[in-house]
Amino acid sequence: MKITVIGCGRWGSLIAWYLDRIKHDVTLYGRESSKHMQRFLCERRNDLLTLPESVKLETRLDCIVDAEVIVISINSQGLQALMDEIKPFEVKGKIFVLCMKGIEISTGRRLSQVANDNLDYSNEVAVWLGPGHVQEFYNGIPNCMVIDSNNDKVKKLLVESFSSDLIRFYYGQDLIGNEIGAAAKNVIGIAAGMLDGLNLSTLKGALMSRGTREIARLIKAVGGNELSAYGLCHLGDYEATVFSKYSHNRQFGEAFVRNEEYKELAEGYYTVKALMNLAKNYGVELPITTAVYEILYQSKDPKEVLDGLFTRSLKNEF
Numbered sequence: 001m002k003i004t005v006i007g008c009g010r011w012g013s014l015i016a017w018y019l020d021r022i023k024h025d026v027t028l029y030g031r032e033s034s035k036h037m038q039r040f041l042c043e044r045r046n047d048l049l050t051l052p053e054s055v056k057l058e059t060r061l062d063c064i065v066d067a068e069v070i071v072i073s074i075n076s077q078g079l080q081a082l083m084d085e086i087k088p089f090e091v092k093g094k095i096f097v098l099c100m101k102g103i104e105i106s107t108g109r110r111l112s113q114v115a116n117d118n119l120d121y122s123n124e125v126a127v128w129l130g131p132g133h134v135q136e137f138y139n140g141i142p143n144c145m146v147i148d149s150n151n152d153k154v155k156k157l158l159v160e161s162f163s164s165d166l167i168r169f170y171y172g173q174d175l176i177g178n179e180i181g182a183a184a185k186n187v188i189g190i191a192a193g194m195l196d197g198l199n200l201s202t203l204k205g206a207l208m209s210r211g212t213r214e215i216a217r218l219i220k221a222v223g224g225n226e227l228s229a230y231g232l233c234h235l236g237d238y239e240a241t242v243f244s245k246y247s248h249n250r251q252f253g254e255a256f257v258r259n260e261e262y263k264e265l266a267e268g269y270y271t272v273k274a275l276m277n278l279a280k281n282y283g284v285e286l287p288i289t290t291a292v293y294e295i296l297y298q299s300k301d302p303k304e305v306l307d308g309l310f311t312r313s314l315k316n317e318f
Contacts, residue, residue, distance in 0.1 A: 001161055004029055004058075004067035006082065007099075008036045009265075010048055012073035014134040015099060019071070020055045022164045027067070032059040049138045061085060069095045069158075071128070072115075076102025076183075077270050079111055083118035092122045095154055097147075099128045101182040102267050103274035108281065110179040112150075124154045127175065128162075129182040130232040131240040133247075137166060143240075146232045148172025148179075170232060177219040177228025184215045184275060184289070185234045186249045186268030189241035191292050193253025194302055207288065208238050214286050218275070221282040256295070257302045269296060287312065 001024045005016040008030030016028040028051070030037030036046060037059060044051045051057075064070050064086065074082060079100070096119065098111045109117070115125045130145030137143070147162065147169050149155040159169045172178045188211040195203050216229035229235060241247050252266035272293045279286045291309055294300040 001025065001069060002067050003027070003069045003071060004064050005071045005073065006061075006064070007073035008034060008040060009073065010046070010134050011099060012071075013040070013046060013049060013051065014137060015071055015073055015128075016055050017049055017051055018137065018164075018166065019162070020052060021166070022162070024161075026054070027056040027058050027063050029058045029061065029063055048134045062089065064091060064094070065089055067094065069097060071097045071099060073099040075265060076100040076111055076267055077105060079114045080104065080118070083115060087118060090120070092120050095124045095126060095158070097126045097128050097158065100267070101129065101186060102271050103180070103183045103278070105270060105274045105277070108274060108277050110176065110183075112175060112179060124149065124151050126151075126154055126158055127172070127179060127182075128158075129172075129178055129237075131237040132167070133240055133244060135246055140166065142166050142168070144168045144170065144232055144236070146170045146172045146178060148175045150175055172233075174219075174225040174228045176222055177224030177226070178231070178233040180219050180222060180224060180278075181215055181229050181231070181234030182237070183267075183271045184218070185237045185241050186266070187272045187275060187289055187292055188215075188238070188268075189247050189249030190253035190256075190266065190268040190272070190296075191288055192242040193247075193250035193255070194257045194292070194295065195253075196250065197254040197257035198302060198306070200306070204242055208235070208242060211288050212238075214284075214288055218278060218282070218284045218286060221284045222278065253292075268292075272296060 003024050004027045006029045016026050020026045112125045126149035132143040147158045163169045212229050212235045216226040220226040248264045249266045249268040252262045255262035275289045276293050291305045295302050
């Protein structure tokens with residue numbers, strides 16, 4: 001299968017490496033101005049992995065024209081801008097696979113909606129979600145992930161073409177729930193990091209239980225299956241997000257409450273704003289999400305916000 005991967009950051013480069021490993025014809029695209037791409041062009045490596053010579057490197061976006069599948073791994077809030085760049089090529093008959101986790105803040109659109117709104121009807125859109133870190137996959141540590149699409153034939157093709165001894169893919173059954181759940185887990189990751197920073201890591205069990213429950217309510221309200229929150233897109237990704245030393249969202253949350261600088265991308269920082277908008281539009285109570293938002297955007301004291309969660313009215317667990 002001829003595949004172009006757009007995005008030469010840590011996850012995009014890992015995807016290119018992985019798809020090449022399972023014998024696809026892979027091109028990795030990055031902007032000529034990207035420091036990541038410049039390093040790949042010079043050294044074929046970054047701090048996490050080395051790309052084999054069989055992965056082609058490209059700085060011209062017209063490399064998508066000959067691809068059968070276009071895999072996208074960029075900042076989720078930049079997807080609309082990328083789709084604007086793709087429009088002049090008038091691509092047809094392609095499968096777009098989105099590997100980011102987020103919700104567009106300004107519109108509340110899920111990323112598959114952003115893509116579909118900008119593509120000819122002949123193209124198909126799928127999402128690739130679930131747990132796993134570059135460092136672990138590159139070192140041969142396997143994991144399970146999920147691929148979902150509104151087109152069952154596309155879903156089947158991708159799951160069968162992308163599965164291997166390193167990644168076991170499951171067929172997603174709820175595009176709405178999978179996308180919201182995947183985006184929201186990054187917010188829970190930030191909350192987990194805040195608990196670590198406050199030396200309250202023992203509360204992570206409660207965070208996982210209650211966090212999954214509130215996201216399940218949101219998924220149901222938006223029109224998805226609330227059980228998706230308990231699948232690979234959300235709860236199944238908690239180990240990699242809530243506990244892992246590699247989790248950027250967890251690291252960001254920890255650094256934030258300790259007033260330390262953190263320079264890596266933490267998608268949950270943006271997603272929490274989108275979730276707050278969805279919660280308002282659909283009338284859903286999201287106490288943990290609200291707490292993270294208040295700390296990040298309203299400069300509220302983390303300990304006071306945590307106390308507020310504990311003093312909420314008493315209620316049944318379910």
